[in-house]
Amino acid sequence: MAEPLLRTRFPRGAVVPIIAAAIWWLASSTDLLSGPMAVSPWQVIQTPFLDASGRELWGALLASILRVFAGGLLGGVAGLILGYVAGMYRAAGLGLAPTIHTVRQVALFAWIPLLTAWFGNGEGTKLVFTALSAFFPLFLATEQGIRQVPRPLAEVAETLALRPTTRILRLYLPAALPNIYVGLQIAALSAWIGTIGAEYAIGNGRGLGSYIASARDQFRMDIVIIGVFALAAGGVLLAAAIRLATSKLSPWNREI
Amino acid sequence: MINALSIEHVSKSYVLEGASRPVLKDVSFQVRHNEIVAIVGASGCGKSTLLRLIVGLDDAYRGSIIRGGPDGSASAKVGMVFQDHRLYPWLTVESNIGLAFDNTNLSASARRQRVRYYLDLVGLGDYARAYPRQLSGGMAQRAAIARALAQEPDILLMDEPFGALDSILRMRLQDELLTIWERNRVSIVIVTHDVEEALYLADRVLVMEPNPGRIRDVFEVGLPRPRDRGGFVLSDLKKRCLSTLV
Numbered sequence: 001m002a003e004p005l006l007r008t009r010f011p012r013g014a015v016v017p018i019i020a021a022a023i024w025w026l027a028s029s030t031d032l033l034s035g036p037m038a039v040s041p042w043q044v045i046q047t048p049f050l051d052a053s054g055r056e057l058w059g060a061l062l063a064s065i066l067r068v069f070a071g072g073l074l075g076g077v078a079g080l081i082l083g084y085v086a087g088m089y090r091a092a093g094l095g096l097a098p099t100i101h102t103v104r105q106v107a108l109f110a111w112i113p114l115l116t117a118w119f120g121n122g123e124g125t126k127l128v129f130t131a132l133s134a135f136f137p138l139f140l141a142t143e144q145g146i147r148q149v150p151r152p153l154a155e156v157a158e159t160l161a162l163r164p165t166t167r168i169l170r171l172y173l174p175a176a177l178p179n180i181y182v183g184l185q186i187a188a189l190s191a192w193i194g195t196i197g198a199e200y201a202i203g204n205g206r207g208l209g210s211y212i213a214s215a216r217d218q219f220r221m222d223i224v225i226i227g228v229f230a231l232a233a234g235g236v237l238l239a240a241a242i243r244l245a246t247s248k249l250s251p252w253n254r255e256i
Numbered sequence: 257m258i259n260a261l262s263i264e265h266v267s268k269s270y271v272l273e274g275a276s277r278p279v280l281k282d283v284s285f286q287v288r289h290n291e292i293v294a295i296v297g298a299s300g301c302g303k304s305t306l307l308r309l310i311v312g313l314d315d316a317y318r319g320s321i322i323r324g325g326p327d328g329s330a331s332a333k334v335g336m337v338f339q340d341h342r343l344y345p346w347l348t349v350e351s352n353i354g355l356a357f358d359n360t361n362l363s364a365s366a367r368r369q370r371v372r373y374y375l376d377l378v379g380l381g382d383y384a385r386a387y388p389r390q391l392s393g394g395m396a397q398r399a400a401i402a403r404a405l406a407q408e409p410d411i412l413l414m415d416e417p418f419g420a421l422d423s424i425l426r427m428r429l430q431d432e433l434l435t436i437w438e439r440n441r442v443s444i445v446i447v448t449h450d451v452e453e454a455l456y457l458a459d460r461v462l463v464m465e466p467n468p469g470r471i472r473d474v475f476e477v478g479l480p481r482p483r484d485r486g487g488f489v490l491s492d493l494k495k496r497c498l499s500t501l502v
Contacts, residue, residue: 174346
């Protein structure tokens with residue numbers, strides 16, 4: 001009986017990466033992979049600890065995380081508020097939503113030339129770009145969530161003569177929360193991609209994106225690869241943090 | 257003002273596919289203070305619509321609805337219990353009931369006290385901190401009744417409040433409702449499709465018929481409470497009531 005238990009504990013998702021790493025390791029140790037661009041797994045693992053420019057990874061990662069939080073908060077709050085207004089009031093919904101839905105169709109990275117023209121080649125553009133990438137998912141999710149508030153519950157608010165603030169805090173926000181949570185997860189990942197993308201495209205300052213960009217310019221494949229790993233790890237951590245926070249925030253959905 | 261509620265010549269119609277369809281036609285009746293009036297009728301006779309008009313969820317109608325306060329003032333408080341409990345799933349039972357005091361100037365401690373009082377009244381004292389999904393159907397419905405009562409309404413409207421419950425639980429809640437009604441001076445208008453329930457609870461039973469919804473007949477149930485569910489008078493009334501309905 002113990003055996004199937006053990007078997008289920010082995011993370012099946014790890015099989016493909018382990019096989020890929022093994023092939024990579026074999027290829028580089030048998031000189032199948034060679035040339036200036038070839039690096040071994042061991043080299044890549046050592047880079048962030050032993051190499052002088054490799055060690056900058058940590059600072060870059062921290063800078064990107066701070067940026068994704070600052071920009072994400074900015075855009076997320078804006079998306080939440082505008083999404084609430086658009087979902088709640090017919091006039092606002094009719095006036096606001098078509099514009100936002102149209103603007104959303106513009107590929108995110110097409111904004112970079114405009115944004116750099118408006119906000120310069122520095123922190124401002126990166127923040128605005130991150131905010132923009134968090135804004136759309138949260139706007140959409142909140143708008144939908146508010147629209148889907150069950151009519152029967154809204155009628156109760158009517159018969160109990162609830163005050164407007166109570167309606168927002170006790171009815172509309174909690175009812176829209178499942179949608180907002182999904183929007184938040186999409187927004188977090190979108191903001192992370194936005195942050196890295198903006199750093200990469202603008203190329204200056206501290207951050208994972210510019211870190212990878214400059215490593216590429218110097219043909220440092222070990223740094224590029226560890227940078228990509230850090231990027232993936234950052235995304236996974238961000239998603240996990242959001243999931244944890246959201247499950248803590250809705251106790252009524254927990255099991256009895 | 258002697259009536260808690262006066263409905264005068266109320267008519268309402270929906271527009272469906274360009275044609276106007278009457279749901280209520282010239283409905284008039286009065287509810288005295290502290291009286292229980294039951295409305296029975298086939299589905300589609302507009303009895304739920306009538307309650308929605310009285311509570312103010314819909315104000316597109318002709319005629320007049322006057323909600324008289326207890327001391328002659330013309331602004332009675334109206335509470336409503338729906339067929340589904342409609343508790344907010346993200347609030348505990350006590351917070352749900354607490355919503356009834358949202359639009360009052362009561363202090364926090366007075367609110368807590370009253371929430372407790374109404375929780376005990378419906379026998380949910382031990383479930384203050386439970387979420388609605390942790391309650392059974394009957395408990396949730398009792399919580400909904402507590403929430404409506406906590407508004408301390410002059411008129412309590414109930415739209416098939418026990419319709420979704422099994423028959424034993426239904427009888428128990430009917431008795432609970434009568435106990436509560438005796439303790440709190442309140443007029444009740446209860447819509448039901450169950451003739452027995454109507455006759456057991458009400459002082460008067462209005463029988464409605466559909467297409468368009470109108471009052472067909474009124475039965476006075478002049479029996480003292482508690483009533484004998486299987487008693488001769490109730491059975492006879494039930495027979496007469498059903499003969500107008502079917």
